[in-house]
Amino acid sequence: MREHQPVMVKQVLEYLNPQEGGMYIDATCGSGHHARAILEHTDGKAKIICIDKDPRAILRAKKYLKQFSDSVIFVNDGFENIEQIVKRINAERISGILFDLGFSSEQISDSEAGFGFRQDGMLDMRFNPESPVSAYDVVNSYPEYEIKRILFEYGEMKDAEKIAHLICEERKKRPIRTTRQLADLIASCRKKRGNIHPATQVFQAIRIYVNNELENLKSGLNGALKVLMPGGRIVVISYHSLEDRIVKKFMKSSNKLRMLFKKVIVPDQMEKVINPCARSAKMRVAEVIN
Secondary structure, three states: OOOOOOOOHHHHHHHHOOOOOOEEEEOOOOOOHHHHHHHHHOOOOOEEEEEOOOHHHHHHHHHHOHHHHHHEEEEOOOHHHHHHHHHHOOOOOEEEEEEEOOOOHHHHHOOOOOOOOOOOOEOOOOOOOOOOOOHHHHHHHOOHHHHHHHHHHHHOOOOHHHHHHHHHHHHHHOOOOEHHHHHHHHHOOOOOEOOEOOOHHHHHHHHHHHOOHHHHHHHHHHHHHHHEEEEEEEEEEEOOHHHHHHHHHHHHHOOOEEEOOOOOEOOOHHHHHHOHHHOOOEEEEEEEOO
């Protein structure tokens, strides 16, 4: 498996502007690649709170950041609880917070997690394996009208009704148990657009629903604003329009924030070529007003 390449590292360091002695939060730690870049940039003299609700990601990050163990606090929780996390560990004066809302190569390639279709695995898609509802539950037991709503609302799919009906007809014959099974079913009736697999929007929609991603993002951003010190920065990297809309509205509507740029920041062409994960990335940056 190819090692995950973190997205827009140069821009993260430039706009988060980490300093020695500062306290930062990587709200979506993953395997720790952005956190490591911040620690290397500050010669290990910054402190980072690494948050991730996936216990598998926390284990990977602990290994990857082992040499900086004195500078990192790992928290297995969701960023929607960021305010409570900061209180719980008695952290003060948070200088900056990074949200990278994308997936790591490790997550996509983890067949047990069931996020992608490169590796066949059980339909799951839960960041937290203990969450009550999995992708399997949605696909195999939800009524057709509810699957249609999920696909339309979270996948922005014009053919949501058609795909929901297809899923419900297929599950009458046999349970849809694996990621490959679902992906092949969708591919049988949807055309491929460029390099994008026909099932991409379906997987996105179900994953967003299963993990309550959009509501959690709103909670996480509001919590971040409450814990940041004056002059502290929020850097958010999003990957689809639903996320970016929420981030833009939050930053523009808050009278406690100043957006550093009116337009989104995107990766340069070279990064898009080298790192496919960066192709749809959009960054927004805001600073807490003194």
